[in-house]
Amino acid sequence: MTKLLDIQNLTLRFKGKRTVHAINDVSLSMEQGETLALLGESGSGKSVTLKALLGLLPPKRTEIEGKIEVNGTDVLSLSGKKLQKFRGGEVSMVFQEPALALDPVYTVGHQIAESVMRHKGVSKADAMSTALDMLDRVRIPSANRRLHNYPHELSGGMRQRVMIALALACRPRLLLADEPTTALDATVQIQILLLLRELQKEFGMGVIFVTHDIGVAVEISERVAVMYAGQIVEEGTTSEIIKSAQHPYTQGLLAANLHDVERGARLNAIPGAPPSLETKPDSCSFAPRCPHVTAECRAALPPVFSPAPRRRVACVKAAPAVAAE
Amino acid sequence: MSATDLSPAIKPKTAAPESRDKGGPAQPLVIVRDLQKHFPVRGGILGRTQAMVQAVDGVSFEVKKGETLGIVGESGCGKSTTARLLIGLIEKDKGEIIFDGQGLGERLSLKDLRKDVQMVFQDSYASLNPRLTIEDSVAFGAKVQGLDDPNGRARSLMARVGLDPDRFAHRYPHELSGGQRQRVNIARALAMSPRLVVLDEAVSALDKSVEAQVLNLLSDLRKEFGLTYIFISHDLNVVRYISDRILVMYLGEVVEVAPVDSIWREQAHPYTRSLFSAMPSMDPDNRTQEPPLAGDPPNPIDPPKGCRFHTRCRFASEVCKTKVPKLMGLSGNADHLAACHLHDATSGHPKAGQGVPQ
Incomplete structure (x- = not known):
């Protein structure tokens, strides 16, 4: 079976008055029907990765190298009609702020139906009934009435549920979710997470879930890839990352979650701030903030160790752990 | 300097x-x-x-x-x-x-x-x-x-x-x-x-x-x-x-106030309990299975009568729809205040005075 997603050596630069090296040599693959959380702080390149996947970045200002394949389709070579068909058909996206992502002058039913008509070429009436079915599936109460809201x-x-219904209306193979629960209240966030989990099982699609919250990643995904400064520093199954994180950055993030911290105890905060990425990193990007830094870290890019299949850590310190195993 | x-x-x-x-x-x-x-x-x-x-x-x-x-x-x-x-x-x-x-x-x-x-x-x-x-x-x-x-x-x-x-x-x-x-x-x-x-x-x-x-x-x-x-x-x-202490608000009202350790041990108000169980679990082998609350919080323009939480509460009874609960200390722990009819033996709730059921 072809891989659902295969990103190889993706490097992405934004040009303009100043250059930003947003993504630096990222490789990532996903099997069919997998859920992957991209975990990282602002500016780590997680949203840019998703946008590159959908070809949403402004071509004039963006330099992309490497390869992105979704179900065997080379995304970077798509344009025009083919790209339109790909977006929303093969891959679709749920955004952080549903109020901004939905069109305020059309009813939600109309918006969902429009996308179905475009992709499936069905009549308006059929598309509307698909829209109704989708609203039901995302558990919107009295969907019949809500269709015309x-x-x-x-x-x-409710808006985020509509957003999800819209994204799933054409049965994509891969759903990209860019912090879809960050703007929601805690009691609503958990509802949306559980809904996404159910729908993922029901439709058997792959999901990439971008988040900065480890707790959310644990609830939604089987696998986690941790990003820092435009690179993936650690990847593994969710329990591997939670229980035996090896990269100092992942360990720091876990400590900063405050889940089990004793009250009033001093927090083990990562000092400093993420790098600005104006130059291409030629050594470990985390070295200036790392408590275990050595001369080796500052000299060259860290080697990537793979202690187990589909598990990797980009840190010199991870090497002895591999030998011990 | x-x-x-x-x-x-x-x-x-x-x-x-x-x-x-x-x-x-x-x-x-x-x-x-x-x-x-x-x-x-x-x-x-x-x-x-x-x-x-x-x-x-x-x-x-x-x-x-x-x-x-x-x-x-x-x-x-x-x-x-x-x-x-x-x-x-x-x-x-x-x-x-x-x-x-x-x-x-x-x-x-x-x-x-x-x-x-x-x-x-x-x-x-x-x-x-x-x-x-x-x-x-x-x-x-x-x-x-x-x-x-x-x-x-x-x-x-x-x-x-x-x-x-x-x-x-x-x-x-x-x-x-x-x-x-x-x-x-x-x-x-x-x-x-x-x-x-x-x-x-x-x-x-x-x-x-x-x-x-x-x-x-x-x-x-x-x-x-x-x-x-x-x-x-x-x-x-x-x-x-x-x-040191936590105060929980819902739709413009205080529903619970308690010292941190006390509220972490026991959430006396059903809303507080839902809020706590809505936290992501942080344990991949033991993920949350059911959302603790359905729907969004109601609009504060026209909040529900009586206890404002009764529209989303699992334990709501008739008295909750009409009577506003008072914020009062729990029996045995006066520092821990909650506004819920379940804790008030005289409220007329069928399960009054028994605390929040599991």
């Missing part, structure tokens, strides 16, 4:  | 805090009684008031000297409105705010209140004037209040919050990162040598690793300057870490 008439949680 | 040298003017011990402490140690720093704020919703051609948003409705609580009170709740529950009322940014409709024994608007003027109460907002960029340098921003309040040597204060406080004054004093807000800007806001709040600092989602917009740095800084400052905090956040882990 405008986005501003819905609450935040 | 070296980076760690604080001018004596802002050292709490030498600034004679004794003279500012009017009520003695037993007097709570803040007492809020029956605070109410309703915002009119205008509409139509004539702009008449169509409805009222009951943002804060009958909120009462106390903050002791030197303690940190955490306020949690979902959006629209009135936690930020409470904070703004406390520092007089908006005017209250009803109720009393008593600061160290002096009622606001009676013996205490707004200007005097602001010497003692300062606030740090969520959006670090929006709350700084983009046309003022960092040093001017931090010194601004002290200048307005006529305190001596505002710029010296500003520079020493910048050093204290971890921003080298020589490097940062003449920069503008857009030249700083989010974490640095939030440090500036904290320095600006402290420049007035306040006794109470209200932190409204002050760390929520920061990245996790930076958030931990700022939390460490806040704990240090509290010890060093003898501050009292009101810490508003939606992140329960953060609130647990920093607070």
